[in-house]
Amino acid sequence: MAIVDPGDLCVHGVEPLARPEEATMELLEDPGLRDFRDEARTWLQEHVPADRRPEDDFEAAEFDKAWQRVQYEGGWAGVAWPAAAGGRGLEPVQQLIWYEELVRSGAPRPGSFLVAIGHAGPTIITNGTEEQQRSYLPPILDGTAPWCQGFSEPGSGSDLASLRTRGEIDGDDLVINGSKIWTSFAHVALFQEMLVRTDPDAPKHKGISWIVVPMDTPGLEVRRIRTIDGHAHFCECFYTDVRVPLANIVGPMNSGWQVAMSTLSFERGMGYLAMRLALRDEVDAVIALARSLGRDREERFRDELAWVSAQVTAVHALGYDGANPVGPRELVGAVNQVFYGELSKRVKRLAMDIRGDAALERDHWSTSYLGSFPETIAGGSKDIQKNILGERVLGLPR
Amino acid sequence: MIDLAPNELQRDLVDLVRDLAPAAFPLPAAVVGAADGLGRVADTPWRTLAESGVFALTLPEERGGTGLGPAEELLVFIELGRAIVPGPVVGTALAARIAAEAGSDLAEALASGDRRAGILVGDLVVDAQAGDLAVRVDADGATLYEVTDIEEVPATDPLAIVGRPELSEVLRHDDPVDSLRLRLLVGGYSVGVAAAATTHAVVYG
Numbered sequence: 096m097a098i099v100d101p102g103d104l105c106v107h108g109v110e111p112l113a114r115p116e117e118a119t120m121e122l123l124e125d126p127g128l129r130d131f132r133d134e135a136r137t138w139l140q141e142h143v144p145a146d147r148r149p150e151d152d153f154e155a156a157e158f159d160k161a162w163q164r165v166q167y168e169g170g171w172a173g174v175a176w177p178a179a180a181g182g183r184g185l186e187p188v189q190q191l192i193w194y195e196e197l198v199r200s201g202a203p204r205p206g207s208f209l210v211a212i213g214h215a216g217p218t219i220i221t222n223g224t225e226e227q228q229r230s231y232l233p234p235i236l237d238g239t240a241p242w243c244q245g246f247s248e249p250g251s252g253s254d255l256a257s258l259r260t261r262g263e264i265d266g267d268d269l270v271i272n273g274s275k276i277w278t279s280f281a282h283v284a285l286f287q288e289m290l291v292r293t294d295p296d297a298p299k300h301k302g303i304s305w306i307v308v309p310m311d312t313p314g315l316e317v318r319r320i321r322t323i324d325g326h327a328h329f330c331e332c333f334y335t336d337v338r339v340p341l342a343n344i345v346g347p348m349n350s351g352w353q354v355a356m357s358t359l360s361f362e363r364g365m366g367y368l369a370m371r372l373a374l375r376d377e378v379d380a381v382i383a384l385a386r387s388l389g390r391d392r393e394e395r396f397r398d399e400l401a402w403v404s405a406q407v408t409a410v411h412a413l414g415y416d417g418a419n420p421v422g423p424r425e426l427v428g429a430v431n432q433v434f435y436g437e438l439s440k441r442v443k444r445l446a447m448d449i450r451g452d453a454a455l456e457r458d459h460w461s462t463s464y465l466g467s468f469p470e471t472i473a474g475g476s477k478d479i480q481k482n483i484l485g486e487r488v489l490g491l492p493r
Numbered sequence: 494m495i496d497l498a499p500n501e502l503q504r505d506l507v508d509l510v511r512d513l514a515p516a517a518f519p520l521p522a523a524v525v526g527a528a529d530g531l532g533r534v535a536d537t538p539w540r541t542l543a544e545s546g547v548f549a550l551t552l553p554e555e556r557g558g559t560g561l562g563p564a565e566e567l568l569v570f571i572e573l574g575r576a577i578v579p580g581p582v583v584g585t586a587l588a589a590r591i592a593a594e595a596g597s598d599l600a601e602a603l604a605s606g607d608r609r610a611g612i613l614v615g616d617l618v619v620d621a622q623a624g625d626l627a628v629r630v631d632a633d634g635a636t637l638y639e640v641t642d643i644e645e646v647p648a649t650d651p652l653a654i655v656g657r658p659e660l661s662e663v664l665r666h667d668d669p670v671d672s673l674r675l676r677l678l679v680g681g682y683s684v685g686v687a688a689a690a691t692t693h694a695v696v697y698g
Contacts, residue, residue, distance in 0.1 A: 323651060447649075452615030455655050457647035465649070 131185075132192050138169055139200035148203050152319075152328050156241060156283035159206035164238030172236035173212075176220060180232035191368070191415065198372040205369070207280040207328070211235040211242035215288045218305070218358040222346040231286065231307065245275040245289035245308065245332055246355065252277070253476045255290070256299045256352060260334065262291035262306065264341065269293070269306060271314075271337040281317045281330035284310050288358065294349050303351035305358070307343040314338070324466040371414035371435050374442065377463075378407045381446045384460070390449050399445055406438050426488055429480040436471035443467040503568055506561075510547065510569050514576035517541045533622060533654065534580035536606075543606030547573065548586045556593045556600045563674065567681040574685020579652045581620035583678040584610040588628045590674065591635050591666045599626065599637070599663070610637070611654075612675075618643065618658040627658060630675045634667040 142165055149155045166172045167181070175190035176182025183189075205212050216235045219227055234240035251258040260273025271291055281287065287308040294302030308315065314337040319327040346354040382400055385391035391400065413431050443464040447454040454461065471477040485491040499507065517538040542548075550566045552558020566586070573582050585603050588610030593600035602608040603626070611621025613629035621627045621640045629636050638660040648655040 325651075452617065455614060455617050455619060455649055455653070457649045461649035 128188065128192065131189055132196060135171070135193055135196040136200070138171065139196055139202060142166075142169060143200050143202045148206060150325075152326060153283065155328075156207045156280065158203070159208050159241065160238045162203050162238075163205070163208050163212075163236075167237045172238075173216070173232075176216065176232065176236065177228075180216075180220065180228055181236040182232075194369045195372060198369055198376065201376075204373070207241040207283050208235070208238075210244045210280065210284070210288070211240060211286075214358045215242040215244070215286070218288065218354060219345060221357055222305075222354050226342075227307070227345060234285070240285040241280055241283055242286045242288060243278050243281040243284035243310070243330070244358075245278055245281075245287045247277045248274060249276050253479045255355070256303070258290055258292060258303065260289075260291050261295070262293045262304060262339075264293070265338075267341055268338045269304075269341055269344070271306075271308070271334045271339060273334050275332040275334075278317075278330045278332050280328050281310065281332050282319050282328065286310060287332070288345075290351050290355055293351075297349065300352045302349055303355070304348050305345045305351035305354035306339055307345060308337065308339050312337050312339060322466075323468070324462050326466075368414050371410055371431065374435065374439055375407050375411055377439075378403050378442055381442060381449065384446060385449050388449060388451075390451075396445075396449055399448075403438065403442050403445060406434075407442070410434050410438055426484065429475075429483045432475060432480045433471075433477045433484070436473075436477050439470045440467045499568060503565055506565055507568050507572055509545065510572035511575070513545050514542070514573055514578050518576060518578045539580060539609070540606040542578065542582075543604065546604075547582070548589050548606070549600075549604035550586070551590055552593045552600060552604060557604050558593070563677060567677055570678050570681035571685040571688070574682035574687075575689045577652075577686060577689055581609050581611045581625070583675070583682055584612040584620060584626075584628055586678060587612075587630075587635070587671070587675055588626055588637055591628065591637055591671060592664065594668070595637075595664045595666045597637075597664055611640070613638070613658070613660075616657055617646070617655055620654050621656075621658065622654065626663065627660065630672045632672060633669055634665065635671040635675075636665050637663045639663050 144158075144162060144165075146158075148158050163172065170183065171193065173180065173182030174185050174193045175187050176184070178184035212235065216232055219231050223231070231240075235242070245260075246255060246258075248258050248260060260271065260275065262269040262271045264270075269291070271289075273291070275289070278287070287310055289306050289308045290303050291306060292302055293304040296302065310317070314335040316333040316335070318331045318333070320329040320331060321327045322329055341348075344351075378400075381403070382391065385396055385400060390396050410431075413427070413434060416427050416431075443460070444467070446460045447464050450460060486493060518534075546559055547569055549556070549558040550561045550569060551563065552560070554560050570583070570586075585608075589600050589603035592598075592603060599608060603610060608626055609621065610626035610628050611618045613619075613627050618627045618640060621643070623640055623643050625640050627638045627640050629638065638658075640658045641661050642659040643656040645654065645656040
């Protein structure tokens with residue numbers, strides 16, 4: 096379902112690519128939504144920070160907090176989150192329009208707030224008690240609390256349900272022992288959404304609980320991992336008798352798998368939408384790069400640029416579908432993950448090819464290229480996504 | 494029919510480098526170092542590598558080489574890639590060969606590990622510092638330079654040193670085979686790196 100006027104997707108400063116004609120939708124005839132969009136655009140023009148997000152991982156986190164705080168004070172944090180949580184209580188369509196305008200304005204990405212805004216918050220809205228919503232949601236929106244995600248473990252990535260980190264009940268607490276890996280922003284997060292095995296005797300999907308772990312809990316050690324793009328916001332987390340109140344479990348005990356699936360559907364749906372919308376800007380930037388180097392007329396680049404331009408239009412449309420799916424959210428999310436990840440890598444590789452010999456020197460294109468390698472892994476390996484599609488959409492035998 | 498399988502001598506050579514390269518350049522060190530850039534490869538492992546003869550494989554015996562051919566050199570460079578040996582391995586081997594054919598004593602200096610040679614790509618040089626040599630290959634042959642000064646720039650590849658050099662020409666070698674040789678060595682090294690990446694991914698998975 097297309098709910099956006101393609102004319103609205105033009106990127107400033109770059110000639111717009113051809114947009115599909117039929118996408119003009121009656122929803123946008125709604126004067127209320129027009130006004131909402133205008134209001135968002137005006138506010139963003141006045142408030143988007145002029146500075147770039149710092150390269151240093153700790154300074155970047157402070158920058159993320161400050162930008163989130165500005166959005167909160169302007170009334171733009173959590174557009175579709177309940178008013179009781181500090182959100183605006185509007186519909187997903189307004190959330191979508193907000194994301195579009197964010198991307199159009201060149202606003203900073205959520206960075207260390209991606210987990211909090213993209214899925215921890217929505218998971219608590221859907222599955223949390225009133226008390227949990229009161230405790231955790233406002234500090235996300237007001238820029239106080241970045242979150243991280245303790246799901247993957249060494250040996251339990253694609254087969255997430257095989258996770259072994261244990262949580263044993265002791266009085267009113269859960270005592271956690273084990274380790275997690277590939278935990279983005281654990282070094283700055285205040286909370287972690289964590290999956291622990293609370294019933295080792297149950298079938299693997301049925302003995303897991305979803306729990307909120309404050310990052311300053313004694314026994315929790317974070318070790319940063321430096322990646323090839325020069326950043327170190329990837330972390331390992333080690334838990335030695337980490338004691339967390341049972342009241343921090345979100346959803347019923349041992350129902351963490353269902354809660355996690357809702358987390359992942361947010362992550363793969365609205366959580367990544369802004370990123371998907373931004374890919375078009377990146378394609379336009381690559382076109383501008385090719386023009387500036389006089390390489391846009393070279394046949395191999397011309398053909399590849401045309402191809403990625405066409406593909407990004409499809410990814411864009413899928414992005415909208417993922418945010419407001421006609422079919423099951425999980426399946427639309429899987430399609431999105433596969434197409435977005437593969438295309439994004441190709442776009443960033445193309446920029447390096449266009450740079451030619453100069454690509455030996457590191458600049459933002461290099462960082463973006465090196466950072467694109469995990470895009471077909473992050474948030475669920477694309478091979479797993481393809482299995483889901485094969486089994487559940489195409490009905491292929493297991 | 495041509496037998497493309499490595500012969501006994503070639504297999505021995507591969508085994509030799511497969512043992513030696515990872516010992517001189519342990520992978521964890523390379524990976525850990527990569528975080529902040531590896532910097533210049535230390536002299537000791539570089540000489541260990543040179544003493545095994547990897548930069549002199551195709552040099553004539555009177556220049557300290559072993560007189561082997563491109564097939565042996567390719568097999569060795571696949572192994573250097575597999576061990577992810579950092580530094581100017583391709584440039585040094587190529588420059589040694591060019592110097593030998595041009596009758597220059599630099600051949601021995603490169604083969605023994607006394608001198609190193611980076612590769613010039615556009616206005617950048619890869620894996621060379623001031624005092625090193627650098628080789629630029631074109632369609633007709635190759636030119637060997639001395640790097641008199643360099644302005645280092647951040648490198649896309651954290652295992653490489655990249656910079657804008659000032660150069661002084663040392664010798665010119667006219668032979669179109671030079672560019673084929675460069676491609677052969679880079680190709681072999683890359684095949685090795687790809688094989689290592691596959692192995693590490695499988696081990697991880």
